[in-house]
Each structure stands twice: as C-alpha cells, then as structure tokens.
Amino acid sequence: MTPRIRSTNLARPKPDPGTPRLTGIDKRSAPAIEVFAPGPADGDGPHYGDGPGVAGDLVGDSQHHGGAHKAVYAFSREELDWWGSELGRDLPDGWFGENLTTEGLDLDRLLVNQRVRVGDAVELEVSISRQPCATFARHMGERGWVKRFAAHGRCGAYFRVVGPGTVRPGDAVTPLEAPEHDIDLVTLFAAEMGDDDAARRVVAAGVVPPHWHDRLARRVRRGRSPSR
Template identity: 70%
Template sequence: MTGRIRSTNLAHPKPDPGTPRTTGIDKRPVPAVELFTPGPRYGDGPGVAGDLIGDAQHHGGAQKAVYAFSREELDWWEAELGRGLSDGMFGENLTTEGLDLEALLVNQRLRVGEEVMLEVSIPRTPCATFQRHLGERAWVRRFTERGRCGAYLRVVVPGQVRPGDPIEVLEPPQHDIDMSTAFASAMGDDEAGRRVLAAQCLPPMYHERLVHRFAPAR
C-alpha cells in the first residue's frame, strides 16, 4: 500500500468561540513542514515546527505529534455537506492521497520521502472545537458515524516533509487492530474496545483506560 503527501499544513491561529483559547485547528497549506519528536505528555507541543496547539490539556505530545487526513475523505465530506473543504480544513498537518489511513494498523510504520519515519499512534476523536470550527450541526455525531477519523502519528525519524513525497507502508505489527477499529473503540463500541484491549497495542495511558473501562464491577 502506497500513497503520497498532497499538502503540508500549519495552523492559522484564530479565536475558539466560547473559550479563552486561541485554536490551531484551522490549518493552511505551506511549502513544507519540519517534523520532530515532542515530549511524551499533552502540552509538550506538536511534532510540527511552527504549528500551534490551543488546548494543551488534550493535544500535543509524542502520541499526537502529527495528524493526517485523506483528501479522499475531504472530497466525500464536500459532497455530503455541499461546500468546499480545503486541504488542512479538518486540522490535519498532512493531507494524503492514495492511502487508506483507517486501514493502517496501530503501530504501523510509514516511510515518508527519503528521510522521515512515522508510526501510526491513536485515532482522532472529534471535539467541540472541531464542531465550532466547521459550523456544522451535530458534527461530532456525524463524524463519528462516518467512522473515518484519519490518524495521529508519532515521529520516529524526524525531518522535512513536502507535498508530493511518497508514503510507503512498512511491515505490519503482529495484531489486526486498524485505525477504524481503534476509533470505534474510542467512541464507545464495546466489541471493538475488547478487541483493542486484548491486542494490547495502544500506548500505556490509553491501554489503562480500556483496562478500567472493562474491569468487572465491584
């Protein structure tokens, strides 16, 4: 499975209505982005030089270093919503083409261009900021029902990414949990959640959440 980078995007800061924060969800195309490995915790910043995180309590850090979303899904939503959606509109740093992001397995590695190595991390979960940004009613529910969330990526080998860079999917990990299944689990699907728990493929904090979620009632 191969694809390519269509667009590299950085935050265009704007106020997040109803909050005291500035949000970086509105991403705009730039000629290239420089990726690096941030610290492990939320609030340690993004893995993209010059990007902005407005909600440091829930975003940033090594597990959410870079966000990718496909142009094919943006096209689907354009038809569904009856409006144009530019690259970066869903908050993605990397807009991809020709690659089914939701079919990638958790912890699968991707070679991007000649130098960068990324690793599939966790699914994106839609939030109120995303809904306010798009201005669509019931957006969180609609995005969840669609089931195609893109992917957060870790930065294993840092470097520069440019539009047109190829994306090579490397050897799969030893489990069958893809982004679609991980997203269903994160959004409350218990059958998917038990599969993800059994695979023990998520980062420790996210795995422990599942352990508590499915712990026998006392």
Template identity: 70%
Template sequence: MPARVRSTNLASPKPEPGGKPYATGIDKRPVPSIEVFAPGPSYGDGPGVVADHVGDEQHHGGAHKAVYAYAREELDHWERELSRGLSDGTFGENLTTEGIDLEALLVNQRIRVGDDVVLEVSVARTPCSTFAGHLGERGWLRRFTERGRCGVYLRVVAPGTVRAGDAVEVLEPPDHDVDMRVAFAAAMGDDEAAARVVAAGCLPRMYHDRLAARLRARG
C-alpha cells in the same frame, strides 16, 4: 494513484469558537513543507511540527499526537455531503494524503514519507466541540463518528522535512490486526472494538488503561 502527501499544513490560529480562553490551531493552511520532530511525552509538550500551534494543551500535542494526517478522499466525501468546499488542512491535519487508506493502517504501523522521515500510527482522533464549532455543521460530532474515518495521529520515529508531493510507503506491519477504524470505534464507545484493542495491547498505557477500566465498569 500512488500514495503521497498532497499537502503539508500549518495552523492559522484563531479564537476558539466556543469561547474558551485560547487560540485554536485547528484551522490549518497549506505550506510548501513542514519540519517534523518527536516532542516530549505529555500533551503540554506541544506538537511535533515546527511552527505549528496547539491551543488545548490538555488534550493535544505530545509524542503520541505529534502529527495528524487526513485523506483528501475523505475531504472530498465531506464536500459532497456538506455541499461546501473544504480545502486541505480544514480538518486540522498537518498532512493531507492521497492514495492511501489511512484508517486501514494498523496501530503502531510505520510509514516512510519521502526519503528520510518515518512516522508511526499512534491513536485515534476523537472529535471535540472545537472541531464542531470550527465547521459549524449541525450534528457534526455524531456524523463524523458514524462515518468512522478519523484520520490518524502519528508519532515521529525519524524526524526531518516533509514536502507536498512526497511519496508515502507503508512499512512492515506490527503483530496484531487492530486498524485505526477499530481503534476509533473503541474510543467512541464500542465495547466489542475496545475488547479487541485491549487484548492486542497495542495502545499507549494511558489509552489502554482507559479502555480496560471502561470494560471492567460495564462488567
């Protein structure tokens, strides 16, 4: 199957399931297209998708988490595992993809979407209590982590309109071999993976420093 955007999704804000004092944007619903742009560097600068919603501004939004993509193939896997339907956007993704192994993309890998939009693989999604509460599945954070398929956060390099059905083209790779599976394992506590990521120097400074400090602390 050619790599493509199956669905473009925007938040349908709802109360944060753990009772936190904000509406969460994790529940996203398909729309015909979305407009993507590069927001400011900080989480509080908001998402890189026009009319999307970020509730937890301490951990979401900003240039390195401008757009989130997740594969339909993985949603299909979890439908089988959980014995329930999962519509496009259920995992909070702005882009539901088909025909591309997102976690095999290298950190800082660029992809072209449609004719004009260029996105860049940024950092791993780390599952949180809002995600667990949204799905309502026992042991969800552990199960999601063990699967090792976190999707990808993306920076916006060239802004524009992304439409359902747009082709996805993987562009020239960066000069390291750290893919999103390794980056996710590192973020979730795997020190061997963290050492690879730190050695590659491929993450934004804050994320790099966090992993380097953890490795130093563990001797």
C-alpha cells in the same frame, strides 16, 4: 495512484469561541513542514503539554492535544472529498486540522503502531485515533458534527515521529512492515467511540500506550465510554 503527500499544512491561529485561547485547527497549505518528536513517548501518560511535533504549528488546547503520541495528524483528500459531497461545501486541504493531507492511501486501515516512510528519510508511526471535540464542531459549524463524524467511523491518523525531517507536497508515503495484530484505526476509533466489542479487541491486543489502554480497560469493565 502511488500514495503521496498532497499538502503540508500549518495552523492559522484564530480565537476558539467560548474559550480564552486560540485554536490551531484551521490549517493552511505551506511549502513544507519540519516534523520532530515533541516530548516523552515513555507510555506513562499522554504528555499533551509537550506541544506539536511540527515546527511553527499551534496547539491551542494543551490539555488534550500535542505530545509524542499526537505529534502529527494526517487526513486523506479522499475523505475530505467524501465529506464535501455530504455537506455540500468545498473543504480545502488542512480543513480538518491535519498537518498532512494524503492521496492514494487509506489511512484508517493502517494498523496501530505501523510505520510509514515519507519521502526519503522521515519515518512516522501510527499511534492513536482522533476523537472529535467541541473545537472541531465549532470550526465546522455543522449541527451534530461530533456525532456525525464519529458515526462515519473514519478519523484519520495521529502519528509519532520516529525519524524527523522535512516533509514536502509530492513526497511518497510508503507503509512499512505491518505489526503482528489486526487492530487498525477503524477498530481503535470504534473502541474509543463506545463500541465495547472493539474495545475488548484493542485491550486484548495490548497495542496502545498504557494511558489509553487503561481507560479502555476501565470502560470495558464498567460499561462506560472513555473520555480523552
């Protein structure tokens, strides 16, 4: 199958239990989405407060989500189907909070900082891995969800927006030239989830922004798992 966008998704805001805020994790199919770079990408920090990179979307937890490095989130239909089989339930497109549901592309094997073209004009760049959080767990309603998701080792892809524009279902997704390193999202996610060997590889490669690099480097030195 030619890699393509299966569904473009926007938040349907709902209360996040136990917090005073709304959450945008529950996303539903939309005819198209407009993507853009929401804020600084200078590498000095996460800049979470700059909001989503998708017009009309919602970032409820602005301390941990949004900003240039978390502008657009993608998850594959194949992984949703795998989880649906594991959990014994139907998982619609957008259910894992993704703006883009893909088909025919192993997102987790994309390399950090690799670019992909979507349709004719939009260009996205793999940035960092997702980290499962309490909001995700409450949304799923599955016992031990954070640990279970982490153990599977496939997190989907956060993208920066390099070339803004409109993304529609059916748009082709074309991976562009691979960077000259071997750090894929599986490796980065393992590093973030506490794998010291993976963390050493990520730190040595120097492929993530300084905020994330420094946290992993400190974790390697101290033998502790990083926070977001």
